[in-house]
Amino acid sequence: MSRLRAALTPYALIFPGGLWLAIFFVVPMIVMLSLSLQSGSVEDGYAFTFNWHSYADGLANYHDQIIRSLLYGLASTALQIAIGFPVAYWIAFKGGSRKSVYLFLLLLPFLVSFVLRTISWQFLLSDNGILLGPLKDIGLLPDGFRVLATPFAVIAGLAYNFLPFMVLPMYVALERIDPRVLEAAQDLYASRFQTFLRVVLPLSLPGVFAGVLMTFVPATSDYVNASVLGGTNTTMIGNVIQNQYLVTQDYPTASALSFTLMALLLVGIFVYARALGTEDVLEVAAR
């Protein structure tokens, strides 16, 4: 009896989550997959035709937005590493007894809703707002200068919005490094820079790897930043999909684009994991 119970316990534990995912993830996926292979219009109704034309049309019409999304996702991820790594490093090694306070401060803006945060950025960056207005008044910037509606605004917004998901895993990896290992490197004639390069950096890579996974995907498929901070030339694929669903109501195209994006991200992640996620990277870094 107790053996049976022990055998069933793992399944009992996975059951609620599994059921949840089955209802709210797997079922909609199947529905969407079927939608993407249907033809018709909102007025006449849709019929399942097993026709791939939605995919072909989507790629033909929106490949610019897809490529732009991938580039913005990459750029914002790179920006997050550049900004986040020093922050994670500082908290892990210089945070002392206040580490949890600093981590809380890092997360504090995220108690405000995602959309509201982005709108406040719009307010900050507006053409004559509190940031650019004074600079234009004293003549430091030309009157026509703007940040909003530029790729920079969208990429910066993406970087800002996903930063904690980059910093936290990097912090965890850095925090786990035994300070005595760093002393050992110094003892073995490594300068501070060499210690960083040969020991700290390779040991933090798993954190960077996890951070990239957690931020690149949502940044690439995001539509809020592009619609609030961007303009007509910064439309991302997320905006196209949203528009197709809610405005044009071309469900097959929207679904096809969603699956195309998902496939691209999956391939990208797989290649990335194969290239970086193995221990070979650490071996190379150790040289």
Place this chain on the structure above:
Amino acid sequence: MTEIQAGPGAAVTAAPVSGAVPAIELDNVVKEYVSHGEVVRAVKGVSLAITEGEFFSLLGPSGCGKTTSMRMIAGFEDPTQGIVRLHGEDVTNVPPNKRDINMVFQSYALFPHMNVWDNVAFGLKRKKVADAEIKRRVGEILEVVDLVGREKRRPKEMSGGQQQRVALARALVNRPRALLLDEPLGALDLKLRQAMQIELKRIQREVGITFVYVTHDQSEALTMSDRIAVMNDGLVEQLAEPREIYERPAGKFVAGFIGTSNLLSGTVQQVVGDTAVLALGANDRILVPAGGELAAGATVDLTVRPEKIKIAKDRPEGDLSVVRGTVSEVVYLGTSNSYVVALGDGAEITVFEQNAHDSTITAERGDTVWLSWQSWHSYALR
């Protein structure tokens, strides 16, 4: 300046071999920390000179300043005051990566992302040694520590004893002029620890460099060291050879910390020849070598090692220290029996009796027994 002394042991600090420059020298070194707004003096003025090629131990309880002293030698801590010299050269402000000494860390601190070979080669690569030379020297040292064939293993794939030897190889491969070891055997189990003690001693003889060994384990220090500095509360209590430290401890602390000792005290009744006589009761007396220092009326603290004391049912004859007491504990230890005997005045004396003959015990719990020892086995503490 003069009030900062290296403790009671400073006066008997054995001078380095005549004329030779000491390998490592601490000159009146003080280390203060600020912790929670309070100044903590971890090291309160330590002076020592470690001779080239010596196996030197810093021994003491946790918090005595031994690790801090070692970290100042390595360069991980800057002394608040005082000078650190390596082979006569002032290195007080030289960073650790510029000091020609290496350290074996407590819990080893191996690079977890590197295999054994890369761990060991790390120092040589930083010193830009030629590849062929690195290959030869790493191969050589792995042979010394018996790790040939394990070059590709990661630290986490190895046992504690193997990691320990990687740590040793990683330091020794650089041929440092001195090797610092911070409780390197602390994480190993007893059997392995004893094997590694012998191993360490062999390696030290083989490579012939100065070893500075930090430990809180007195038997470890006694077994391996040429000389020991016993530290307590930021000061060196005694600096001497193991035998000297065991036989002639320089104070209550050392006597209590090294081995088992019986601490007794009494007043000198008379001095006969070179022997002071302390009377404890009608039939009891303790004989102590007077050494020209003890006079009648002086109060003496003294120590007697448990293995020097004889236990008997009858009062022994002769010029011996003799005390009477009641057995309060008998412990069978295999190679010996241990008795705890309560004296009339409440003091307790521990006695070891070798199980040389048949394993009959001399006395049972509750028996009245006589304890005796030669006068020269009483050691007066200053």
